[in-house]
Amino acid sequence: MAKPVTLTHSTAQQSAGPALWRQYYELTKPKVVMLLLLTALVGMCMATPNLVEARILIAGLFGIGLLASSAAVINHVVDRRIDSMMARTYNRPVAKGRIGITQALGFATVLGTLGYVCLSLWVNPLTALLTLGSLVGYAGIYTLFLKRATPQNIVIGGLAGAAPPLLGWTAVTGAVHPHALLLVLLVFTWTPPHFWALAIHRRREYANANIPMLPVTHGVAFTKTWVLGYTALLALVGFLPYLVGMSHLIYLLGSSVLNLMFIWYAWQLKFSNDERWAMKTFRFSIVHLMVLFVVLLIDHYLPVTL
Numbered sequence: 001m002a003k004p005v006t007l008t009h010s011t012a013q014q015s016a017g018p019a020l021w022r023q024y025y026e027l028t029k030p031k032v033v034m035l036l037l038l039t040a041l042v043g044m045c046m047a048t049p050n051l052v053e054a055r056i057l058i059a060g061l062f063g064i065g066l067l068a069s070s071a072a073v074i075n076h077v078v079d080r081r082i083d084s085m086m087a088r089t090y091n092r093p094v095a096k097g098r099i100g101i102t103q104a105l106g107f108a109t110v111l112g113t114l115g116y117v118c119l120s121l122w123v124n125p126l127t128a129l130l131t132l133g134s135l136v137g138y139a140g141i142y143t144l145f146l147k148r149a150t151p152q153n154i155v156i157g158g159l160a161g162a163a164p165p166l167l168g169w170t171a172v173t174g175a176v177h178p179h180a181l182l183l184v185l186l187v188f189t190w191t192p193p194h195f196w197a198l199a200i201h202r203r204r205e206y207a208n209a210n211i212p213m214l215p216v217t218h219g220v221a222f223t224k225t226w227v228l229g230y231t232a233l234l235a236l237v238g239f240l241p242y243l244v245g246m247s248h249l250i251y252l253l254g255s256s257v258l259n260l261m262f263i264w265y266a267w268q269l270k271f272s273n274d275e276r277w278a279m280k281t282f283r284f285s286i287v288h289l290m291v292l293f294v295v296l297l298i299d300h301y302l303p304v305t306l
């Protein structure tokens with residue numbers, strides 16, 4: 001039976017809350033969106049041997065960022081009930097009632113419309129449509145349906161979060177290229193260990209909110225095995241950009257080190273009894289993806305070969 005979390009702050013502290021603009025800002029999941037935009041930027045740069053045109057760079061990142069932010073705001077509205085049951089999320093603006101549903105949905109509509117118009121007018125219709133598709137994938141399919149339906153929720157839903165390198169690529173070329181899909185595959189394979197490491201740490205909260213995350217439905221040991229499995233798979237996928245000639249030696253070296261480190265974290269998570277490895281692995285996953293995409297970028301502009 002789902003129970004609301006026990007609140008520990010005084011009522012006065014809760015009702016004060018942060019400044020209004022800060023709460024709207026928080027609704028957009030800014031740190032997640034920043035990392036999504038880094039992957040989109042790398043997708044843009046890798047789509048061309050030349051420098052990316054300033055109009056595409058600015059309007060593209062702006063539009064993708066606005067639509068991703070809009071998706072994040074909708075996620076706060078749809079998830080307000082389950083967010084209020086988990087210690088990690090109970091204090092979120094909509095879950096806490098500091099921002100109303102109408103206001104949040106209005107904010108999401110403004111962000112989404114501006115983002116779509118920006119991409120349609122100054123980038124291209126394909127990028128606008130694919131980005132809108134990612135919004136629907138995350139805010140609609142993942143949040144509204146998959147999250148509550150299956151422990152494979154984040155594997156399938158991960159496609160929306162993995163899309164930005166492709167969105168960046170199509171912004172520059174107007175077409176889908178297999179190399180762009182390879183970048184999507186990297187983020188797609190990275191997502192399960194990223195999220196399941198956190199879900200292991202937060203499994204009791206997910207169970208309390210009746211969300212069928214893998215550690216809740218199949219247990220911690222099973223989830224740890226799959227985290228390790230996906231890091232191994234990611235290491236294999238990580239060779240593909242080099243093998244198909246998209247990337248060169250700097251990437252090969254950098255990605256190998258990062259992927260081996262990720263496997264090491266997952267190994268510790270699986271075989272050490274120290275509970276702290278779950279959050280250590282989650283935090284490392286973010287550094288891993290960030291550095292991996294920076295390495296892709298460096299390698300693109302500095303193509304060292306044997």
Ligand code: HEM
Nearest residue numbers: 031032035036039088154157158161162187191195198286
């Ligand atoms: C379905 C796919 C994904 C799921 C279910 C997921 C889940 C989560 C969750 C629950 C958190 C919150 C941790 C907390 O509040 O302490 C988080 C944090 C984060 N995620 Fe993901 N994530 C996904 C995909 C991605 C993608 C694709 C990116 C970027 C490319 C990303 C980047 C981040 C970052 C940067 C944080 C840290 C945010 C912060 O510290 O405020 N995530 N993720």
Ligand SMILES: CC(C)=CCC/C(C)=C/CC/C(C)=C/COP(=O)(O)OP(=O)(O)O
Nearest residue numbers: 032067068071072075131134135138160161
């Ligand atoms: C247009 C576009 C590129 C859209 C992508 C949108 C986006 C923000 C993807 C990131 C995925 C993410 C943060 C999932 C966590 O949701 P959760 O509900 O499981 O986590 P929570 O409990 O922290 O809310």
